[in-house]
Amino acid sequence: MEIAAFDLIPIFSNTLIVIITSSAAVIGLISWRWWQQKKKYSSLRSLPSPKGNWLLGNAPQLLAAANENKFSSSLSNWANELGSMYILWFINRPFLILTKPRVIEKIIVEGHKDGTVARDPELRELWGNLFGGPIMIQQEGSEWQWRRQTYNRSFTSSHLSGYFEIVERACLQVVETLQGAADKQKVILVDPLFAELTMRIICRLMLGIPLDRNSPNHEGPPLEPQKLYEALSVLTKQFNAEAAGENKWFKYIPTKPKQSYWAAKRFLQEFVSPRVDLALQVAGCKQPSSAEVSSLFEKSILVQLAKQPKFNQQMLCAETIGIIFAGTDTTAHTLSFTVGALGINPRVYQLAQQEVDQVWQLYGGINSKSLKELTYLQGIIKESMRLYPVSNGSTACVTTRDTVIDGVDIPEGTSINWSLLAAGRDPEEYQMPDEFLPERWFKDQQRDAQPLTILVFGSGPHRCLGESLAMLEATVMLALLLRYFNWEIVNGRRSLEQLGQNLTVFPQDWMPVRFKVRERRENS
Ligand code: HEM
16 A cells, blocks of 8 residues: 555654654753752852853863862862852852861761761762772761771770881881982982882781781782772772762773773772682681681781671772772871971971980880870971861762851752861961961960861761871871981972872872981980
């Protein structure tokens, strides 16, 4: 049977009507949602915001900042331009950025306590993806509590004094390397050196890997700090891209960077999973033969965690990668900035060296007792973290109901993040904010009864698990450096001003330093 052309007209016109109606419905729905969002967040339109694209808002700037590893410095630069509270628009979605230390602290502590804010669900998902499973930092309520309690058992003060010897031995390895470089008048990039130091310490504590490179280690592949460090960096790059808005499915496109991402994931998994399997066996008393497991491994934090039956293989692998990451970059970059800050502040440098020499004389060296006397050094580390905070806003939150922050109405569903770089230079909190003044951290020097806020380790229940360990590592390393060397920062102030960022903030030039062995008279 033949179909005449005019018989097809009703079919085409019906199809056309369906297409037009459904397109109109979709456009209508999108416009309605757009308008609803606009109305919901209208109170935020009065807050300052960097000039953005009419449709995408500040999304292109945020993605560019993440790609160029400049997220932290961009947040801080916008704060200088726009003030202590501003908005970034991601298309139509608002991100409130805070820079007043006490306002930030109030949100983290009270906001979480009274339920006004919760950890950002998207960031929580990203943390899980980053390390390959659910980890403590993403958790809330009882899921967070049992994890933290399990970890806390390995971070009591008696454990920490036990860790002193390990930290000191690892720091002395760095001193040895620097002595070799100083003899040859070689410039050393201290940041990678400190990253290796902190990685060796955290892998010794977490996985029982001996500090001595030549000691056998049967529980898994050998520790290759540089490879491990690079793998972690690749992962965090992906985290940053997704945090700044890159679609999570993009990582499945087989481009070179994405292939590196999957290779890094595999490398990390292969490094930790044999150790996790063994830890589960040791913890379950299905003891492998003693040749397979060292006593260092048996006493490792991983084996202690594995004794908690709620942890399964995948969770332990994710926690292990997470702890290696958390314990490496943060402390290493803090040490680099501190060495840099001392290099450009001769008055502070001299006072620090005097303190170390006095304590050394009194106690015959640096030990767990004399460490407590190094109060000026501790002020220096805090001051360095105030001016050069290495962590920044990776644990942002979202308002769960309408609320008021620093006098401004903030609707439910607003993402909140902060700039610690700007917060550390807030003139209301810190007098002469651009000056490097360790003395400001001494109680008798403070203006009012309320101590100065230090947010670099976070605040509230999720406050950094490794704070005391990080302070121990930084104090011992710095004391040994001051005792054995004088140094000069090759690029001067520039090393402290040009900041790079992966997840943490670091000196972009890796802090090149020229060390000179100190000539000391006997008993001085
Ligand atoms: C200078 C060094 C360090 C800095 C600046 C730092 C910074 C931070 C910050 C800001 C948080 C809070 C995140 C939040 O509010 O959710 C945090 C949490 C955490 N840090 Fe550190 N950290 C440092 C060293 C370490 C070390 C050495 C470890 C190794 C044990 C570590 C392990 C952790 C863990 C496991 C958490 C999550 C705590 C929880 O969710 O309860 N950190 N850190």
